[in-house]
Amino acid sequence: MNFLRAAVREPLLHFILIGALLFAVTALRQKHSEHAEIRITAGEVTQLAAFWETQAQRKPTAEELRGLIEERIDEEVLAREAVRLGLDRDDVIVRRRLAQKMAFVSDDLAVVAEPAEDALREYFNAHRETYTTPDLYALRHVYFNPDRHTTLDADAERALQRLARGANADNVGDPFMLPRELADVSRDDIARDFGSSFADAVTGSTPGSWSGPVRSPFGVHLVKLESHTPSSTANFEDVRDQVREAYLAEKQRDANAALRTKLRQQYKIVVEPAESPGS
Amino acid sequence: MRTTLLAGTVAAVLFATGVAAQGSRDRNAYFGDLHVHTKLSFDAYIFNVRATPDDAYRYAKGESIHHASGYDVRLTDAPLDFLAVTDHSEYLGIIPAMNDPKHPLSKLPYAPDLFSTDRDKINAAFQKIGASLRSGQYLPELKDPDTSRSAWRTIIDSADRNYVPGKFTTFRGYEYTSAPDGQNLHRNVIFAGARAPDLPFTALESQNPEQLWRWMDQQRKQGIEALAIPHNSNGSDGRMFQRTQFDGRPMDRSYAELRMRNEPLAEITQVKGTSETHPSLSPNDEWSSFEIMDTYIGSATKVTKFAGGYVRDALKSGLEFDQAQGFNPYHFGFTGSSDTHNAAGSFEENRYFSKVGILDGKPEQRGSVPPAGSTWDNYEPKNNAARYQTWGTAGLTGVWAEENTRESIFAALRRKETFATSGTRMRVRFFAGYELPDGLEKRHDMVSQSYAHGVAMGADLLQRGTRAPRFLAWALRDPHSGWLQRVQIVKGWVEDGKAQERVFDVACSDGLTPDSTTHRCGDNGATVDLRTCAVSENKGAVELRALWSDPTFDPRQRAFYYVRVLENPSCRWSTWDAIRAGVEPNPKLAKTIQERAWSSPIWYVPQR
Numbered sequence: 067m068n069f070l071r072a073a074v075r076e077p078l079l080h081f082i083l084i085g086a087l088l089f090a091v092t093a094l095r096q097k098h099s100e101h102a103e104i105r106i107t108a109g110e111v112t113q114l115a116a117f118w119e120t121q122a123q124r125k126p127t128a129e130e131l132r133g134l135i136e137e138r139i140d141e142e143v144l145a146r147e148a149v150r151l152g153l154d155r156d157d158v159i160v161r162r163r164l165a166q167k168m169a170f171v172s173d174d175l176a177v178v179a180e181p182a183e184d185a186l187r188e189y190f191n192a193h194r195e196t197y198t199t200p201d202l203y204a205l206r207h208v209y210f211n212p213d214r215h216t217t218l219d220a221d222a223e224r225a226l227q228r229l230a231r232g233a234n235a236d237n238v239g240d241p242f243m244l245p246r247e248l249a250d251v252s253r254d255d256i257a258r259d260f261g262s263s264f265a266d267a268v269t270g271s272t273p274g275s276w277s278g279p280v281r282s283p284f285g286v287h288l289v290k291l292e293s294h295t296p297s298s299t300a301n302f303e304d305v306r307d308q309v310r311e312a313y314l315a316e317k318q319r320d321a322n323a324a325l326r327t328k329l330r331q332q333y334k335i336v337v338e339p340a341e342s343p344g345s
Numbered sequence: 346m347r348t349t350l351l352a353g354t355v356a357a358v359l360f361a362t363g364v365a366a367q368g369s370r371d372r373n374a375y376f377g378d379l380h381v382h383t384k385l386s387f388d389a390y391i392f393n394v395r396a397t398p399d400d401a402y403r404y405a406k407g408e409s410i411h412h413a414s415g416y417d418v419r420l421t422d423a424p425l426d427f428l429a430v431t432d433h434s435e436y437l438g439i440i441p442a443m444n445d446p447k448h449p450l451s452k453l454p455y456a457p458d459l460f461s462t463d464r465d466k467i468n469a470a471f472q473k474i475g476a477s478l479r480s481g482q483y484l485p486e487l488k489d490p491d492t493s494r495s496a497w498r499t500i501i502d503s504a505d506r507n508y509v510p511g512k513f514t515t516f517r518g519y520e521y522t523s524a525p526d527g528q529n530l531h532r533n534v535i536f537a538g539a540r541a542p543d544l545p546f547t548a549l550e551s552q553n554p555e556q557l558w559r560w561m562d563q564q565r566k567q568g569i570e571a572l573a574i575p576h577n578s579n580g581s582d583g584r585m586f587q588r589t590q591f592d593g594r595p596m597d598r599s600y601a602e603l604r605m606r607n608e609p610l611a612e613i614t615q616v617k618g619t620s621e622t623h624p625s626l627s628p629n630d631e632w633s634s635f636e637i638m639d640t641y642i643g644s645a646t647k648v649t650k651f652a653g654g655y656v657r658d659a660l661k662s663g664l665e666f667d668q669a670q671g672f673n674p675y676h677f678g679f680t681g682s683s684d685t686h687n688a689a690g691s692f693e694e695n696r697y698f699s700k701v702g703i704l705d706g707k708p709e710q711r712g713s714v715p716p717a718g719s720t721w722d723n724y725e726p727k728n729n730a731a732r733y734q735t736w737g738t739a740g741l742t743g744v745w746a747e748e749n750t751r752e753s754i755f756a757a758l759r760r761k762e763t764f765a766t767s768g769t770r771m772r773v774r775f776f777a778g779y780e781l782p783d784g785l786e787k788r789h790d791m792v793s794q795s796y797a798h799g800v801a802m803g804a805d806l807l808q809r810g811t812r813a814p815r816f817l818a819w820a821l822r823d824p825h826s827g828w829l830q831r832v833q834i835v836k837g838w839v840e841d842g843k844a845q846e847r848v849f850d851v852a853c854s855d856g857l858t859p860d861s862t863t864h865r866c867g868d869n870g871a872t873v874d875l876r877t878c879a880v881s882e883n884k885g886a887v888e889l890r891a892l893w894s895d896p897t898f899d900p901r902q903r904a905f906y907y908v909r910v911l912e913n914p915s916c917r918w919s920t921w922d923a924i925r926a927g928v929e930p931n932p933k934l935a936k937t938i939q940e941r942a943w944s945s946p947i948w949y950v951p952q953r
């Protein structure tokens with residue numbers, strides 16, 4: 067039975083130990099009576115049996131179950147003695163697990179109150195850029211493929227003159243797979259498909275007339291900026307729900323950080339310099 | 346079957362015309378990832394991943410998110426157009442609950458075992474649940490539908506919240522994780538719209554995918570439309586596209602229709618290897634050894650049966666079924682995705698961060714840099730690194746759709762007007778028809794002419810007389826990646842009842858032309874400097890296109906054709922890792938690769 071062998075070899079045993087240690091930590095916080103009680107609840111017995119079953123693929127016999135319980139009691143006793151002797155200190159796994167538990171608990175402690183309307187407006191004003199649409203452009207371009215022109219720039223210049231005289235742009239240049247007309251696009255939208263230098267050249271050009279040649283990772287283009295809509299900020303009322311969500315998330319983060327700071331204040335923290343810095 | 350397909354094609358065309366007024370009539374290419382895991386997947390959580398579905402969407406939109414190995418990751422060149430979070434439905438949300446001290450599941454005695462930072466313990470814990478998935482048997486103490494329902498709600502809400510019609514599309518989805526005896530039969534289920542079931546159908550209900558499809562049929566009757574996409578057929582040991590039903594009974598028409606109604610697509614590439622074809626299946630294809638993964642999923646067990654595990658082979662057996670029995674269970678198109686378990690696909694070779702959280706987030710863990718104290722001479726990778734070093738960068742799905750909305754993109758997936766890439770964003774067009782005009786490839790209205798006089802990738806071309814049809818193949822480089830080297834058409838056909846295959850180069854870069862006998866482009870001389878990964882600046886093409894006729898066309902032979910586009914060679918991620926670390930690249934790994942794209946096939950259907 068590979069399963070059983072694996073179960074014994076598995077880190078299971080010492081992980082149960084660690085679990086028990088954690089249990090013991092809480093137990094020790096309560097007043098220690100003359101004879102501290104070790105109680106294995108009915109629920110725990112069911113869990114022990116269920117876990118055994120997943121490993122062995124059958125239910126434990128009554129005798130096997132007694133064995134599991136005895137083992138569990140031994141663990142509990144050993145774990146409590148280990149804590150009493152301070153063996154839980156300097157153990158990175160125990161420490162990390164405790165810290166994790168504390169983080170869970172503390173995140174719940176810091177409950178954020180429903181914000182006042184003024185606070186939301188203030189937050190909106192401080193984060194206007196989040197609720198601002200970028201500059202939007204509409205443009206046309208024609209394309210010249212460097213693999214198909216020996217005099218690429220000259221061909222593009224000649225085409226520019228034809229366009230300036232009113233030639234139909236549909237018949238100028240080479241076929242191109244990307245759209246020859248773009249509307250409602252931001253500079254970043256242009257850059258993702260045509261590269262940054264093309265995006266900068268187009269958005270910087272004067273609306274209404276053909277210009278170029280402009281280079282892109284595909285070759286050269288002639289471009290005509292049709293329109294430019296400057297960026298605008300949304301009305302507070304239209305984005306109130308988003309603002310509230312962002313506000314609450316930020317306050318939650320702040321509250322969690324504040325709690326950690328407060329907890330730190332209860333300690334004197336010393337960080338010793340490393341022996342050979344930077345090594 | 347044939348009438349169904351015809352009806353589907355007609356419906357697709359009508360649909361396309363219907364929405365043309367709003368979106369782009371010629372359709373745009375949108376790029377996305379339909380295979381993303383977050384902390385809600387049992388394995389991702391064990392790998393220390395804590396990124397949420399919202400994080401996955403933030404990453405796809407171009408923001409940076411945190412990686413479990415302690416650094417931030419971001420899409421540097423461009424955000425994605427669409428994404429589906431597809432967490433494992435088995436034990437969905439259970440593992441995070443076990444790590445929540447307030448949750449009863451955290452009281453399980455072995456709960457702490459799962460949250461170790463010790464890699465061996467993580468692996469052991471992972472294998473425990475892996476064993477449950479191999480057997481299909483629930484670990485009874487981990488069955489908690491309420492917790493799973495709440496996680497499913499999180500996924501659904503996140504998809505809906507992050508959907509920005511026209512700008513960024515999200516899909517509700519999940520992964521059905523069936524792996525009987527470890528043979529990978531995983532599928533991603535992608536829902537069309539804003540309706541989804543109360544809980545997903547999982548492999549712990551049944552490992553038989555036919556049951557999944559029947560469940561999807563039932564959902565469809567209730568107005569919940571979805572499709573399933575199988576992946577990692579390369580890790581199925583020949584089972585994903587076997588020639589029988591799941592239980593060994595022979596295929597029949599109703600099986601083929603059930604399957605194709607629900608699975609119009611297959612994932613051809615992802616981090617865990619490419620499933621196009623294998624050198625043993627395609628000995629005459631010089632590019633068949635691309636990012637091959639030859640083990641089972643999540644283990645070092647070697648695959649022994651390649652037939653039935655790769656999509657080209659499946660398309661061929663589909664032709665044979667159709668020829669002999671009049672139905673085709675493998676009439677599917679292609680997608681590519683990441684299968685990231687970091688909520689973030691690693692698409693770029695020069696910024697690779699692999700896939701499984703803290704297990705492979707650093708070069709020493711994935712075989713690209715020797716661990717401290719060893720050199721390549723005495724390097725013996727442990728099981729996992731031996732597998733991780735064979736993984737490749739994530740793939741992408743390209744779709745041709747009118748606009749970036751759920752309706753438009755899902756319709757494109759349905760009609761298979763899709764292509765896959767090895768992670769770059771080259772664009773591929775592919776059409777076939779009898780009336781494609783002379784000189785089409787030089788016209789500005791090439792695309793609208795092609796739609797008007799032909800069929801697009803993913804469709805059937807029915808026989809008309811004995812003339813050979815024409816094919817238009819067109820590829821454009823990714824402005825943020827390398828230059829194109831060649832465009833190929835891969836053909837499969839049936840001759841005397843047996844399927845054959847052949848690769849034709851149809852367009853070459855640098856003024857070269859395909860040889861009329863070998864159908865190969867000459868060497869364009871593109872090189873890579875392995876000290877810096879610099880590539881030759883003056884080799885390759887911005888775009889390549891060809892109007893092509895099959896010189897071996899026989900009107901009586903059933904066939905499929907798909908396009909494969911190859912970039913010039915460039916450094917593989919493992920070479921980039923080595924250069925950054927100042928060491929030699931791992932001598933056991935390919936130093937360069939050729940990034941590529943695959944169009945969905947067009948099927949030629951002779952009259953009976």
